[in-house]
Amino acid sequence: MSERVVPEGRRQRRRPTKQGAVLSERLIVETALRLIAQHGAEALSVRRLGAALGADPTALYRYFRNTDALLLAVADEIIGRAQEGWxxxxxxxxxxxxxxxxxxxxxxxxxxxxxxxxxxxxxxxxxxxxxxxxxxxxxxxxxxxxxxxxxxxxxxxxxxxxxxxxxxxxxxxxxxxxxxxxxxxxxxxxxxxxxxxxxxxxxxxxxxxxxxxxxxxxxxxxxxxxxxxxxxxxxxx
Amino acid sequence: MSERVVPEGRRQRRRPTKQGAVLSERLIVETALRLIAQHGAEALSVRRLGAALGADPTALYRYFRNTDALLLAVADEIIGRAQEGWxxxxxxxxxxxxxxxxxxxxxxxxxxxxxxxxxxxxxxxxxxxxxxxxxxxxxxxxxxxxxxxxxxxxxxxxxxxxxxxxxxxxxxxxxxxxxxxxxxxxxxxxxxxxxxxxxxxxxxxxxxxxxxxxxxxxxxxxxxxxxxxxxxxxxxx
DNA sequence: AACCTTACGTCAACACCATTGACGTGTAAA
DNA sequence: TTTACACGTCAATGGTGTTGACGTAAGGTT
The missing domain is CATH 1.10.357.10 (Tetracycline Repressor, domain 2)
Known part of the structure; x- marks a missing residue:
């Protein structure tokens, strides 16, 4: 199986989850940031993030190789906001x-x-x-x-x-x-x-x-x- | 039950574990430090520490309220070592x-x-x-x-x-x-x-x-x- | 419009984690 | 010698990240 992650550029088939959400790298990062801001760093778990997104927790692994990759994406988002308008x-x-x-x-x-x-x-x-x-x-x-x-x-x-x-x-x-x-x-x-x-x-x-x-x-x-x-x-x- | 931790001063009945080790706050802190130094950051878990001590993992909870309390005790030891001989x-x-x-x-x-x-x-x-x-x-x-x-x-x-x-x-x-x-x-x-x-x-x-x-x-x-x-x-x- | 291919959401399972409650043994005090 | 209880042990709970298998529906191709 090896690669279950498809790079964001090549995505084509956006299928809604059972609960109707349409996932994307961006949506996941923003949801993670919100989850952390609202409920603390320890609130960020795969299962909770899945619940907040309205998707099966393991759907994340279609977008990030593991939780560490997700964390890096979150960090980068913050760095981006720091440079906004500079x-x-x-x-x-x-x-x-x-x-x-x-x-x-x-x-x-x-x-x-x-x-x-x-x-x-x-x-x-x-x-x-x-x-x-x-x-x-x-x-x-x-x-x-x-x-x-x-x-x-x-x-x-x-x-x-x-x-x-x-x-x-x-x-x-x-x-x-x-x-x-x-x-x-x-x-x-x-x-x-x-x-x-x-x-x-x-x-x-x-x-x-x-x-x-x-x-x-x-x-x-x-x-x-x-x-x-x-x-x-x-x-x- | 509430308090299963007995402060170090009041300990009396030191019973050896099945594997023969006699536990103490000091021994646990030192073993934790050794574990960290020898096997890296991720080696410190309750189970592994228990194994290294030759005791049931949950025996730790007779000495520290939780892992955070243990880590603070460890940190205190480190601060001491930083100033040693200065x-x-x-x-x-x-x-x-x-x-x-x-x-x-x-x-x-x-x-x-x-x-x-x-x-x-x-x-x-x-x-x-x-x-x-x-x-x-x-x-x-x-x-x-x-x-x-x-x-x-x-x-x-x-x-x-x-x-x-x-x-x-x-x-x-x-x-x-x-x-x-x-x-x-x-x-x-x-x-x-x-x-x-x-x-x-x-x-x-x-x-x-x-x-x-x-x-x-x-x-x-x-x-x-x-x-x-x-x-x-x-x-x- | 029918057909394929496959992306991707889902499910079940695994191995690990910290922590708790109950239990009984053996120690140390009386 | 007796007795009380400290504390080591066990079983169980509910959490964690991660993987493999599976089927469905989405898109491109025809």
Whole structure:
């Protein structure tokens, strides 16, 4: 039997399911995204997705080789949404900042899916486009190829890593999230200044700062360091 | 029945299993770590752990409420190991670099526990000690408190985010991991230079660079940027 | 309009998973 | 020596992803 999946381009016979739904790769991805958004990452199972689609669960295997392939498609969809309407301005620093914040922000919109998919290389169209664009920004800013590639790698991994990290926090059940925020007062606030002088000295600052994501500042630090690596310092400064 | 777990302190009747093993919380945690290290991420299941212990799988539930509780115990052990033998040298840059690489590296050794626990604030002793130490490095390097706190936040989040990110990649089933590595040749290698000129121009560099973690370079970039923020450069250098 | 070919939705089955309730044995305290 | 109960074991439940076989209806061909 070997291949039961037919690539999306060659599909011809769209037969409605018993319950009347007409399946497609796109419909399945969107349904999966909705399922995850509404009922959490653990709600995504083949059987539940089948039920949500109004089809036999195993019908999925006509569209995706396995659940991992489906997950990659979901990840790519998110990457696509992150780039919607973006265009290069010509200023590399502005462009990278914008892309980083967009990627991070878009994953936050689907925390449960992000936690599942942010660490995958999909090799799908939206992802390849993002890679192409970021490399384009760096190369036309004058970074030599080996350096551009290293910076690309650090930049992308940082954006995705923070996205997954912050998404995981958002994806916690509200009670657990609340409790985790309290730890800074409940535990760190009670540490003795003798054993933990530095924590004690900075506690109010700490408790306030840790409420938000560390990404924007980390991104600025990276951009500043990258600027210093640029071969010919532009008049900008 | 409700509580089938007896806290470690109150245990009295240690009965050997059919296969002769005498169970304990400590033995279970260590066996779990060994299982993970030796047979990969997917090897940790209740059944396999039971087999490795020489006990009925469900005997675990006498020691941990569920698998999540077990994983947290395992994670706690890892945090401890990350700081084992570390001491400040007095050079803030060396110290931060060392701590960052240690945290990242230690999580890598136990990927799936890392992926699960790296985004939680535990408030437990090993964690508070790490916070205290990092803040200490920054403050005694002369950073004013508000800046020290922001840097601390970015530094820690980046270390943990990358740790979780890279751990998640390691925790994939071997088949998926293999495939992901191949994507750079199989997909990106076949993109047309007309639609993806920047990818085409840098492909060998890309494929080579993406095999390793982006963290070490990202860390260096952050340290460089932080150095530039330092108020009064000391004679040290 | 009749015919084929086959895509694809469906069904049944498999092997694995975490978790629970009931049970009885053997240990350690009294 | 007795007794209580801790805890290892077993059976069972309901979940998971995935595969192979099957038949139907959709489309292209004639």
């Amino acid at each position: 265009a290069a301005t010509g200023d590399w620093r502005t462009d990278l900042r914008e892309l980083g914040l967009r990627i991070h922000g878009c994953y936050q919109a689907y925390p449960q899916a992000a936690a599942l998919a942010a660490h995958r290389t999909t090799g799908r169209p939206y992802e390849t486009r993002a890679v192409e664009r970021i490399l384009g920004v760096l190369r036309s800013a004058g970074f030599p190829d080996p350096l551009a590639v290293r910076i690309y790698h650090a930049f992308v991994d940082q954006a995705l890593a923070f996205a997954a990290q912050d998404a995981a926090a958002l994806a916690l059940p509200p009670a657990a999230r609340e409790k985790e925020a309290e730890v800074w007062h409940a535990v760190y606030g009670r540490l003795s200044p003798e054993t933990h002088p530095n924590v004690a000295a900075t506690l109010p600052l700490l408790a306030a700062d840790m409420r938000d994501s560390g990404y924007p500042f980390a991104l600025e630090l990276m951009l500043a360091a990258v600027a210093a690596l640029r071969p010919e310092p532009s008049p900008e400064g | 001491a400040a040298t007095g050079d803030w840059r060396t110290d931060l670099r060392e701590l960052g690489l240690r945290i990242h590296g230690c999580y890598q050794a136990y990927p799936q526990a890392a992926a699960l626990a790296a985004h939680r604030t535990t408030g437990r002793p090993y964690e508070t000690r790490a916070v205290e130490r990092i803040l200490g490095v920054l403050r005694s390097a002369g950073f004013p408190d508000p800046l020290a706190v922001r840097i601390y936040h970015a530094f820690v989040d980046q270390a943990l985010a990358f740790a979780a990110q890279d751990a998640a990649a390691l925790a994939l089933p071997p088949a998926a991991r293999e495939k992901e590595a191949e994507v750079w040749h199989a997909v990106y290698g076949r993109l047309s230079p007309e639609t993806h000129p920047n990818v085409a121009a840098t492909l060998p560099l890309l494929a080579a660079d993406m095999r390793d973690s982006g963290y070490p370079f990202a860390l260096e970039l952050m340290l460089a940027a932080v150095a530039a923020l330092r108020p009064e450069p000391s004679p040290e250098g």
